[in-house]
Amino acid sequence: MSARRGFGFARLLIAAGWVTVAAVSSAATAPKVHTVVIADMAFGPAPADVHVGDTVRYVNKDMFRHTATARDGSFDLDMQPKTSAETVVKKAGTINVYCRFHPGMKQALTVK
Amino acid sequence: MFNRLGLAAALAIAVPAVVSARAQKPTDPQIAHIAYTAGAIDVAAGEQALNKSQNPDVRAFAEEMVRDHKAVNDQALALVKKLGVTPQDNPTSQALTRQAEAKRAELARLSGPAFDKAYVANEVAYHKTVNGALAGTLIPDASNAELKSLLQTGLKLFQEHEMHAEHLSGELK
Ligand SMILES: [Cu+2]
Numbered sequence: 317m318s319a320r321r322g323f324g325f326a327r328l329l330i331a332a333g334w335v336t337v338a339a340v341s342s343a344a345t346a347p348k349v350h351t352v353v354i355a356d357m358a359f360g361p362a363p364a365d366v367h368v369g370d371t372v373r374y375v376n377k378d379m380f381r382h383t384a385t386a387r388d389g390s391f392d393l394d395m396q397p398k399t400s401a402e403t404v405v406k407k408a409g410t411i412n413v414y415c416r417f418h419p420g421m422k423q424a425l426t427v428k
Numbered sequence: 429m430f431n432r433l434g435l436a437a438a439l440a441i442a443v444p445a446v447v448s449a450r451a452q453k454p455t456d457p458q459i460a461h462i463a464y465t466a467g468a469i470d471v472a473a474g475e476q477a478l479n480k481s482q483n484p485d486v487r488a489f490a491e492e493m494v495r496d497h498k499a500v501n502d503q504a505l506a507l508v509k510k511l512g513v514t515p516q517d518n519p520t521s522q523a524l525t526r527q528a529e530a531k532r533a534e535l536a537r538l539s540g541p542a543f544d545k546a547y548v549a550n551e552v553a554y555h556k557t558v559n560g561a562l563a564g565t566l567i568p569d570a571s572n573a574e575l576k577s578l579l580q581t582g583l584k585l586f587q588e589h590e591m592h593a594e595h596l597s598g599e600l601k
Contacts, residue, residue, distance in 0.1 A: 357584040379499045380585070397499065417492050418588035419595070 349373055349402070352423070354382050354395070359413070359423040366405060366427050373402035382421065387412040453569045454518065457508075461515035462524070463566060463579055464504050466558045467497040469528040470589075473554075476532060477547050486544045489596055493551070493589060500582050507574055541600070548597045555590035559583060 350363035374384040376395040393401035415421035477490035562583040570576040
């Protein structure tokens with residue numbers, strides 16, 4: 317019953333010429349992958365426009381092992397030199413990220 | 429306390445050996461030698477701690493020192509090779525090495541929490557002194573841009589380690 321109704325609704329959208337709008341809005345909410353580069357003992361700029369459900373990938377281009385560790389305990393990525401690791405952010409807010417080995421390395425990651 | 433002052437005093441003698449030679453400021457091969465020696469000393473100190481300490485925080489710190497200073501020294505070796513430079517021994521490197529040997533012998537006689545405290549206290553003092561030498565002498569005097577840049581990375585690393593050592597030292601009290 318509801319499947320038929322859904323199908324009917326989609327047909328209605330197509331008929332109304334709104335299908336393009338629907339496609340755009342679904343692309344805007346599709347999860348994205350954001351990259352943060354770690355080099356020279358520092359996190360690169362925090363990505364803008366990170367939403368809940370997106371992936372944040374840390375790429376350690378440094379010669380040192382680093383971690384990207386969330387102060388709130390939501391993730392703890394440990395990266396050997398020249399490796400990367402990623403996490404899916406699950407809730408909105410600002411996450412303070414630091415390196416457990418080099419705690420002066422910090423980043424504020426804002427999730428919308 | 430006495431030991432920390434003793435080290436600071438000895439390094440205060442070692443580092444000005446370069447500064448006082450400012451009329452003929454240290455050459456890149458000498459600077460490379462000093463920086464490499466400073467890193468190798470900290471690797472050796474970390475290995476000593478890994479042989480002696482049972483404290484998990486101290487061991488994790490020592491592992492980090494060994495890992496990071498090896499990495500930067502490997503990079504330094506690759507750079508001098510690429511530049512065709514042979515690191516040159518000098519009075520500052522020799523004084524650093526002598527001082528490190530004395531400290532090593534002193535730490536060898538300690539064990540347990542006494543060793544942990546003395547090791548970490550020395551790491552604080554040592555990183556502080558090397559930071560001073562890097563920022564005040566070695567980086568400004570380095571001519572080659574790649575060497576200068578590697579020394580700057582080394583300085584950031586030593587500063588991080590100093591903070592880590594200070595934090596650890598506070599926890600051991
Ligand atoms: Cu780090």
